[in-house]
Amino acid sequence: MRTTTVIIGAGHAGLAMSRCLAERSIDHVVLERGEVANSWRTERWDSLRLLTPNWQSRLPGFGYDGEDPDGFRDMPETIAFITRYAKAIRAPVETHTTVTSVKAMDEGYRVSTDRGSWETKAVVIASGACNTPSVPRVADLVPAGIDTLTPMEYRNPEQLAEGGVLIVGASATGSQIADEVHRSGRPVTLSVGEHVRVPRVYRGRDIEWWMDRCGVLDERYDEVDNLDRVRSLPSLQLAGSEDRHTVDLNSLTAIGVKLIGRLAGIQQGTAQLSGSLPNVCALADLKMNRLLDRIDEWVLENGLEGTVEPAHRFEPTRVEASPPLGVDLTSGEIRTIMWATGFRPDHSWIEVPVFDRKGRIRHDGGVVEAPGMYLMGIPFLRRRKSSLIDGAGDDARDLSAHLAGYLARNRTAAGAPREVGTGPGVSWR
Amino acid sequence: METTTTRPVDNGVNVEALLGAREALSEAPEAARFQWRTTCEWINGTHSRSTVEGFFGLGEEQRHRTAFTFDADHPEVFASEDHGATPVEMVLAGLASCLTAGIASVAQMRDIQLRSVTATLEGGMDIQGILGIDGEVRNGFDGIKVRYEIDADATPDEIRAVVAQSQKRSAVYDIVTNPTNVTVDVV
Numbered sequence: 001m002r003t004t005t006v007i008i009g010a011g012h013a014g015l016a017m018s019r020c021l022a023e024r025s026i027d028h029v030v031l032e033r034g035e036v037a038n039s040w041r042t043e044r045w046d047s048l049r050l051l052t053p054n055w056q057s058r059l060p061g062f063g064y065d066g067e068d069p070d071g072f073r074d075m076p077e078t079i080a081f082i083t084r085y086a087k088a089i090r091a092p093v094e095t096h097t098t099v100t101s102v103k104a105m106d107e108g109y110r111v112s113t114d115r116g117s118w119e120t121k122a123v124v125i126a127s128g129a130c131n132t133p134s135v136p137r138v139a140d141l142v143p144a145g146i147d148t149l150t151p152m153e154y155r156n157p158e159q160l161a162e163g164g165v166l167i168v169g170a171s172a173t174g175s176q177i178a179d180e181v182h183r184s185g186r187p188v189t190l191s192v193g194e195h196v197r198v199p200r201v202y203r204g205r206d207i208e209w210w211m212d213r214c215g216v217l218d219e220r221y222d223e224v225d226n227l228d229r230v231r232s233l234p235s236l237q238l239a240g241s242e243d244r245h246t247v248d249l250n251s252l253t254a255i256g257v258k259l260i261g262r263l264a265g266i267q268q269g270t271a272q273l274s275g276s277l278p279n280v281c282a283l284a285d286l287k288m289n290r291l292l293d294r295i296d297e298w299v300l301e302n303g304l305e306g307t308v309e310p311a312h313r314f315e316p317t318r319v320e321a322s323p324p325l326g327v328d329l330t331s332g333e334i335r336t337i338m339w340a341t342g343f344r345p346d347h348s349w350i351e352v353p354v355f356d357r358k359g360r361i362r363h364d365g366g367v368v369e370a371p372g373m374y375l376m377g378i379p380f381l382r383r384r385k386s387s388l389i390d391g392a393g394d395d396a397r398d399l400s401a402h403l404a405g406y407l408a409r410n411r412t413a414a415g416a417p418r419e420v421g422t423g424p425g426v427s428w429r
Numbered sequence: 430m431e432t433t434t435t436r437p438v439d440n441g442v443n444v445e446a447l448l449g450a451r452e453a454l455s456e457a458p459e460a461a462r463f464q465w466r467t468t469c470e471w472i473n474g475t476h477s478r479s480t481v482e483g484f485f486g487l488g489e490e491q492r493h494r495t496a497f498t499f500d501a502d503h504p505e506v507f508a509s510e511d512h513g514a515t516p517v518e519m520v521l522a523g524l525a526s527c528l529t530a531g532i533a534s535v536a537q538m539r540d541i542q543l544r545s546v547t548a549t550l551e552g553g554m555d556i557q558g559i560l561g562i563d564g565e566v567r568n569g570f571d572g573i574k575v576r577y578e579i580d581a582d583a584t585p586d587e588i589r590a591v592v593a594q595s596q597k598r599s600a601v602y603d604i605v606t607n608p609t610n611v612t613v614d615v616v
Contacts, residue, residue: 275606
């Protein structure tokens, strides 16, 4: 089969790209291993809601028109939303089509699937940033008798054995799961490394509203000081809920969750913990306050002082004076360990030399080094919001324009050496 | 005295060189593998002398400008002759120097002029551990407290953020706060 562009993945990112290509009348197909919004259907826990409010899920040609703009979609609503989008834009999705390889040809690419192969001039990789849980190597040393699982396998607390649960990682996933597992009567110990603390609501508005308005979410990848660092920042400690409550380390210790330092090793059945807990909490508090300072400045500059609730600061993260430096994993107190230690994309099927030494795709704002290849939906791809549903639109508009230019130049300069799209290697700057 | 805003921030840190090294080493990670060394000679009693001179890094053997020696001993209350700092005080000194160097570098990077930086460190220790009186008492510190007094052209929160970032990037802070495998051989 032949087409001009193959989009791999029918989530919000791939669909946004499909819509932008359709606007430019670029022939394309969207290949999806399962159903539209597959990860949301199969890889999320039961109670999860989007961390961004309903109004914020804006996709090209599609927005929220319901009654509850400030609410947070649960998983069935999220799946329905993305499925409606696919229908509304009449995306040419081939479902249940798993890509097995992408190879370079003399011109363009061959995309092989379990249902035949496609020859295409361009490829858009929109298969997600969170395909595989990142589990630290120390997991091999967990003593027998303790169940271990990743958030991808987690559905609800009832699935876990009665007894204590050690959750490793306190970003969005770890802190939300800690909250519900502890409330289920399984005492949670939470191992905390670097994390990003934000309040759900500040000065009467959702934090996402402020970050949207102040331009934080629109900060561009070519304007930040240290791109590698912002691309690897942990997810915001946030939860979507009906009562809009904040889930942070203070809310967790208030219900009895025990905070411990970053898991540094396991020796003779004892989990060894870093003594850095006070500092990672101080870093997170200071970083949060810098965001709140920026919001306060924006309120002043825009003359909104008095129209929103007054500025205030949140209680610093409470850390006990001498947090434990070890946890005995053989005492029976801990029955389960959950690795909420992040996710990484699975690009193992891309057989084109576009990877850096850490296995990440080399790209300049989504323009992959290999001509005609594009990447979408990873943290800070082009903007701070790139990992959000709301970020897919602007990224798709930019990258579809680049893609169209690439196709046009390739057509007019047939036979000439291809040099479009070889952006500079992305360095830390 | 004119205002400092017109003068470029100078904490004596060569940021350009640091940034250059960072860029170069992310392209050539094998050159980033360093090995630090010391030798130590027993003098008498609890008195010993350590010497540092050579180290390995950037793919080859390197040397300090000169050899540096450090005498360590124990004070008279330990019935020793007090020819130098105790080894645990040297650990505190190492932590303090590492964090302070980090503060200067991070401040320079953030365009913050430092005028004075003073650290005071305290390491608590119950010596029942090292004396073998109580096997449940740890030999090492039961905690380390570091207090910084910093005079700089920055807000208190900016200064706190520099100090926090310095901890995040500090080798000795990492060594002290995280376990490290230690192998000791006798040849």
